[in-house]
Amino acid sequence: MSSSPSVGAETTRAAPIQRPTAAGGSRFGVRISGSGSAIPQTRLTNKDLEQLMDTTDEWITQRTGIRTRHVFKHDLGETTARLATQASMAAVADAGLSPSDIDLVIVASMTPDAPTPSVSCMVSSALGTQKAGAMDINAACSGFVYCMNVAHDLIRGGSYRNVLVIGADRITRHVDFSTYGRATAVLFGDGAGAVVLRRTDDDTKGLIAQAMFSDGSGAKHLYIPASKADFPDGDAFEERKIGFVQMNGSAVFKFAVGTFSRLIEQTLESAGIGPTDVDHYVCHQSNARILEAARERFGLPPEKLHVNIDRYGNTVAASVPLVFDEIRRAGRVREGHKVMFLAFGAGLTWGSSLWQV
Ligand code: ACO
Numbered sequence: 001m002s003s004s005p006s007v008g009a010e011t012t013r014a015a016p017i018q019r020p021t022a023a024g025g026s027r028f029g030v031r032i033s034g035s036g037s038a039i040p041q042t043r044l045t046n047k048d049l050e051q052l053m054d055t056t057d058e059w060i061t062q063r064t065g066i067r068t069r070h071v072f073k074h075d076l077g078e079t080t081a082r083l084a085t086q087a088s089m090a091a092v093a094d095a096g097l098s099p100s101d102i103d104l105v106i107v108a109s110m111t112p113d114a115p116t117p118s119v120s121c122m123v124s125s126a127l128g129t130q131k132a133g134a135m136d137i138n139a140a141c142s143g144f145v146y147c148m149n150v151a152h153d154l155i156r157g158g159s160y161r162n163v164l165v166i167g168a169d170r171i172t173r174h175v176d177f178s179t180y181g182r183a184t185a186v187l188f189g190d191g192a193g194a195v196v197l198r199r200t201d202d203d204t205k206g207l208i209a210q211a212m213f214s215d216g217s218g219a220k221h222l223y224i225p226a227s228k229a230d231f232p233d234g235d236a237f238e239e240r241k242i243g244f245v246q247m248n249g250s251a252v253f254k255f256a257v258g259t260f261s262r263l264i265e266q267t268l269e270s271a272g273i274g275p276t277d278v279d280h281y282v283c284h285q286s287n288a289r290i291l292e293a294a295r296e297r298f299g300l301p302p303e304k305l306h307v308n309i310d311r312y313g314n315t316v317a318a319s320v321p322l323v324f325d326e327i328r329r330a331g332r333v334r335e336g337h338k339v340m341f342l343a344f345g346a347g348l349t350w351g352s353s354l355w356q357v
Contacts, residue, residue, distance in 0.1 A: 084109075
């Protein structure tokens with residue numbers, strides 16, 4: 001892997017945060033009206049991984065905070081589209097809608113079942129949405145946050161009423177569960193989460209601030225090579241790496257810690273509020289130590305910055321909506337709360353979405 005960890009410095013540069021463009025110019029607000037999630041049946045504990053590779057429960061728990069994760073099984077028909085559909089059915093029901101009310105389906109995924117058809121088309125058809133628009137967006141772990149921002153502005157602009165936004169990934173397709181792949185194998189799990197966003201006449205509801213960024217110069221730190229041509233300078237080609245996640249863990253770790261802090265600061269500044277004014281930080285779950293660093297930096301109590309990585313691992317684009325669905329169903333997200341969604345991931349990409357719910 002490339003050894004330079006300099007990406008953190010490049011990617012945490014100051015950059016303008018976009019305010020919602022429709023502020024003052026739209027009569028519509030946007031509500032998060034329902035949520036749902038789905039995880040594969042098969043649970044893998046750290047002890048299970050000890051049987052597959054040279055690792056220990058202690059190493060994984062101390063370095064990452066992960067204890068278990070769920071992995072798909074082909075035999076059980078657990079495709080990306082199937083998991084996304086299950087999460088969507090729950091979200092649509094939770095919103096009190098029927099699938100025919102949905103007029104756009106947006107899926108965040110970097111592991112579609114095939115290059116085409118898109119996951120969103122398969123979900124739309126499986127739900128029976130009556131020909132809703134459907135598109136997939138690939139921004140790796142940042143995908144769901146990107147899609148929330150895109151969907152919000154499409155509704156607020158007046159073109160759509162009810163948009164289903166899904167994060168779904170089967171990243172363990174690209175994980176080598178042997179000692180050779182142990183540095184990444186222990187981190188990941190599969191799943192899907194969904195929300196329904198609805199137009200409302202209450203224009204105080206919706207985005208307060210949002211941001212989407214990328215830096216392709218950091219692509220070399222986290223990639224899945226499809227052929228020899230995909231290996232960046234400095235990374236030796238090896239046939240057995242083809243199709244599997246390659247990661248410079250320490251470079252990504254530094255990038256993540258710096259980016260999370262900068263992103264929270266910038267988003268709060270754009271909204272004109274302080275860290276404790278936000279009721280819930282719903283963050284990408286990539287490592288408990290990265291989350292803990294952000295929590296300490298902003299002096300947040302554990303009940304504001306949510307962690308479920310211990311049970312699911314890093315589920316890529318599903319990570320943020322899995323957390324949100326969990327706290328929403330537990331009744332912790334209430335009318336009038338401010339919720340900040342945050343993620344970073346391969347690309348490199350990163351983004352935030354701060355909501356008045
Ligand atoms: N079990 C036991 N030992 C291991 C394992 C394992 N599973 N994996 C690596 N090791 C060993 C290494 O070989 C190394 O041994 P050595 O010192 O003899 O060479 C030692 O453990 C230390 O490895 P480090 O890489 O220094 O461990 P670190 O403390 O950095 O933790 C980790 C590694 C957990 C991967 C950390 O770097 C990390 O979390 N990075 C960020 C990951 C991340 O956020 N990824 C985002 C993905 S987002 C997306 O879009 C997909």
